[in-house]
Amino acid sequence: MQPLQIQNxxxxxxxxxxxxxxxxxxxxVCGPTVYSxxxxxxxxxFLSFDIIYRYLEFIGYQVRYVRNITDVGHLVGxxxxxxxxxxxxxxxxxxxxxxxxxxYTNDFHxxxxxxxxxxxxxxxxxxxxxxxxxSAIEKILDNGYGYxxxxxxxxxxxxxSEDYSYGELSGRKIDELMSxxxxxxxxxEKRDPIDFALWKKADETHLMRWPSPWGxxxxxxxxxxxxxxxxxxxxxxxxxxxxxxxxFPHHECEIAQNVAANKTENPxxxxxxxxxxxxxxxxxxxxxxxxxxxxxxxxxxxxxLERGYTPMTVRFFMMMGHYASTLDFSNDALxxxxxGLSKLTNAIEALExxxxxxxxxxxxxxxxxSQRCYDAMNxxxxxxxxxxxxxxxxxxxxxxxxxxxxxxxxxxxxxxxxYSGFMKDVLxxxxxxxxxxxxxxxxxxxxxxxLLDLLVELRSDAKExxxxxxxxxxxNTLSDMGISIQDGKEGSSWSHE
RNA sequence: GGUCCGAUGGCCGAGCGGUUAGGCUCAGCUCUGCAAAAGCUGCUACAGCGGUUCGAAUCCGCUUCGGACCUCCA
Numbered sequence: 001m002q003p004l005q006i007q008n009x010x011x012x013x014x015x016x017x018x019x020x021x022x023x024x025x026x027x028x029v030c031g032p033t034v035y036s037x038x039x040x041x042x043x044x045x046f047l048s049f050d051i052i053y054r055y056l057e058f059i060g061y062q063v064r065y066v067r068n069i070t071d072v073g074h075l076v077g078x079x080x081x082x083x084x085x086x087x088x089x090x091x092x093x094x095x096x097x098x099x100x101x102x103x104y105t106n107d108f109h110x111x112x113x114x115x116x117x118x119x120x121x122x123x124x125x126x127x128x129x130x131x132x133x134x135s136a137i138e139k140i141l142d143n144g145y146g147y148x149x150x151x152x153x154x155x156x157x158x159x160x161s162e163d164y165s166y167g168e169l170s171g172r173k174i175d176e177l178m179s180x181x182x183x184x185x186x187x188x189e190k191r192d193p194i195d196f197a198l199w200k201k202a203d204e205t206h207l208m209r210w211p212s213p214w215g216x217x218x219x220x221x222x223x224x225x226x227x228x229x230x231x232x233x234x235x236x237x238x239x240x241x242x243x244x245x246x247x248f249p250h251h252e253c254e255i256a257q258n259v260a261a262n263k264t265e266n267p268x269x270x271x272x273x274x275x276x277x278x279x280x281x282x283x284x285x286x287x288x289x290x291x292x293x294x295x296x297x298x299x300x301x302x303x304x305l306e307r308g309y310t311p312m313t314v315r316f317f318m319m320m321g322h323y324a325s326t327l328d329f330s331n332d333a334l335x336x337x338x339x340g341l342s343k344l345t346n347a348i349e350a351l352e353x354x355x356x357x358x359x360x361x362x363x364x365x366x367x368x369x370s371q372r373c374y375d376a377m378n379x380x381x382x383x384x385x386x387x388x389x390x391x392x393x394x395x396x397x398x399x400x401x402x403x404x405x406x407x408x409x410x411x412x413x414x415x416x417x418x419y420s421g422f423m424k425d426v427l428x429x430x431x432x433x434x435x436x437x438x439x440x441x442x443x444x445x446x447x448x449x450x451l452l453d454l455l456v457e458l459r460s461d462a463k464e465x466x467x468x469x470x471x472x473x474x475x476n477t478l479s480d481m482g483i484s485i486q487d488g489k490e491g492s493s494w495s496h497e
Numbered sequence: 498g499g500u501c502c503g504a505u506g507g508c509c510g511a512g513c514g515g516u517u518a519g520g521c522u523c524a525g526c527u528c529u530g531c532a533a534a535a536g537c538u539g540c541u542a543c544a545g546c547g548g549u550u551c552g553a554a555u556c557c558g559c560u561u562c563g564g565a566c567c568u569c570c571a
Contacts, residue, residue: 030571038571045571076569085569170566171500177567179499221569243571248500250570274571275502281563285570320520321510326503326564333509336521343520346534384511388519398535402528405536468530475532486534495534 002059006239007324007380009247010169010271014380019238020269025056025063026237028229028268030246031123033070034104035085038111039291040314040329041277041284045243047315048274048323048381050117050428052241055377058426066232067120069108071101072127072208073221084218087207097207101127111294114311116428122232126224129231130210133219136227136261137198137212145260149189151201151215155256157194164259169271170248196253198223222253226261229254235264241272245283277318278328279304292329306331309338312432316341319383319427340387345431346486346495347394348419350401351412353493360408361396369393370418377426390422403489431496452478452494456485460492 004017019025029049032038046067056063076082090097112119126133137153140146145160146153160166161174177194197220202209209216229237235258242251251271258267276283279290292302300308309317317337321327369392376385393415399405407415423429455474462470475485482497 032571033569042571048571074569082569172567173500176499244565245570248566249568276565276571278564283565283570287570317509325510328509330509332521336509338521340520343534350535382511384519388511391519395536402535404528463530466530472531479533484533487529487532488535489528493534 001061002374002378004056004059004378005380006270006272008270009273010268015270017270019061020236023061025061025239026233027053027056027063027065027239027241028225028233028237029065029067029120029240030225030242030250031067031069032104032108033074033085034101034108035074035089036104036286037107037293038104039284039286039293040297041243041291043111043115043117043294043314044277044318044327045274046112046117047115047318049241049272051319051323051383051426052239052272052381053118053120054426054428055381058421059374064122064233065120066122066124066229068225068228069101069105069123069125070221070224071105071125072097073219073224075221084206084208090207101125114294114298115315116311116430118428124228124232126219126228127208129224129227130219132227132231133223134199134212136223136230136257137219139261140198140257143260143263145256146198147191148214151217152189152197153199153214154190154195155198155253155260156191157196157256158192160256160260164256164265166256167252169255170252172248172252196220196222196249198257222250223257225250226254226257230258230262230267235262236267236269238268239270239272240268241274244273244275247273274323275326278326281328284329304331309334310432312429313338313341315427316387316429320387322380322382322384324380340391341429342497344387344390344394344423345429347397347401348423349431349495350493351397351415351419354397354400354407354412356409356412357406358409359406360411361406364396364407364411366393366411366414366418370414373418373422383427386422386427390419393418401488401490452483456492456494459485 001022005014006017007014027049029046032042049067053063053065071086072084074085076085076088086097086100089095089100093100095103137146140155141148141153146155157166157174158178166174167177178192199212199214199217199219201215201217206218208218210218229240240251255267259265278284282288282290284291292305294311296302297305297314298308298311300306313334314337317334318327320337320340369389372389373386376382376389379385396405396407397415400407455478459471459474462468462474478485478494479497483494484497485492485494
């Protein structure tokens with residue numbers, strides 16, 4: 001197994017990864033609240049964890065990856081005092097709450113597929129786990145860390161902090177929280193302002209409601225993640241991820257609930273937080289009005305975009321930065337990513353066509369290159385370093401394709417393994433050209449590529465006969481179709497633009 | 498106001514005590530019917546000011562600027 005190191009946001013240190021029950025790994029990532037379309041900032045987080053998931057599997061772990069769908073309990077505005085996000089949308093769109101949930105869950109799944117983000121092993125929903133949430137509340141009450149007022153149940157942070165530590169993950173001091181917490185408008189039933197809701201009473205107008213020992217109501221936000229992670233991964237599991245903005249209060253509350261319900265300290269070994277996608281230096285957020293939907297990005301239909309970019313370009317762009325750093329979104333950066341990706345994919349296509357020489361090239365050490373790829377990923381999933389390393393091999397490949405450099409047959413085989421593993425399996429970069437042409441009948445891809453080979457040959461013949469008009473006609477027509485021709489020392493070839 | 502991050506060349510973005518990161522752009526060259534692609538060469542930066550050290554973009558202090566969280570947010 002590779003010696004993987006992870007920057008643990010719980011301890012703020014880079015630590016050697018040790019699975020509780022190797023080779024099995026339990027990983028939980030906070031999924032979306034499905035009340036509106038996802039934007040690119042959301043995509044970045046899921047993409048970051050997609051890479052982590054892929055790499056863990058790649059180096060031999062068997063990962064149970066749980067990513068939830070929050071479809072109830074997440075309130076608008078001030079915590080515990082606002083309207084349910086999904087209920088509000090349902091009212092505005094005059095739909096059943098479950099229609100809202102379905103609509104935006106479908107959208108979410110479509111987006112994940114477009115960006116080639118793998119589905120999790122389990123994708124549980126909050127409404128599907130009401131019974132478990134109620135019983136978790138009962139456990140928390142039995143253990144003395146909650147209290148009921150008028151059909152509402154709250155978590156007592158003060159009581160909890162007497163027995164356990166609260167605020168470790170987000171680095172908050174309980175006293176400061178007590179005094180700094182924003183004063184709530186109106187009188188609150190909470191004993192302390194930092195207490196949070198486990199169960200809320202539903203009034204008559206509330207659309208989403210379930211019976212409970214405390215009357216008709218609905219579960220609080222934070223609770224579903226505690227309950228579902230425990231249910232599918234156990235009282236203790238390896239990795240918990242999510243966006244940086246969830247660290248407080250969501251993840252802090254989650255830990256407190258897990259501990260309070262199960263009396264298991266340190267339920268999660270490694271916390272990983274993905275950083276924000278920014279636009280002109282500001283966090284992309286719906287409330288800022290600077291969010292892009294994936295669709296706007298692909299079509300280019302947005303006032304800040306000069307044109308559209310393909311999903312794989314966006315994927316590559318996001319992986320050129322480290323997941324724990326903010327990443328700034330700009331046209332120039334996207335264009336650079338597009339060119340870089342195309343250089344890389346063209347080289348891989350060239351590699352497929354390469355025929356090696358019997359003797360190996362002593363100046364090329366594929367296994368050293370490969371190890372550096374592993375090293376990059378082992379160092380807290382450093383995809384920018386991985387990509388930089390992959391570009392080094394590109395020089396060998398292109399030089400060999402130009403016939404001014406030799407590569408041994410075995411070296412070529414090793415390079416193919418390397419690039420297929422890190423580009424496809426780890427980075428999840430699929431060739432977009434072949435994806436679209438695969439939509440047709442089985443085998444149409446072969447026919448298309450055979451036809452292209454034929455056209456390239458015909459053009460070479462034309463060139464040989466000094467029929468440059470004919471040669472250029474083939475080149476220009478193909479170019480209009482998105483196919484470009486490369487002339488090299490060893491003859492001509494084609495590739496998707 | 499509290500807590501915590503960050504400031505890297507024309508752009509994006511790694512590095513976090515001694516390396517040419519890498520990509521993109523730009524200029525020149527090679528190849529080419531032309532072009533593109535590809536290869537080669539060049540462009541050597543770390544916000545500012547002090548300090549520690551044989552040596553600092555990397556460690557410490559101060560200053561300036563930016564951001565995140567403390568409310569819902571991936």
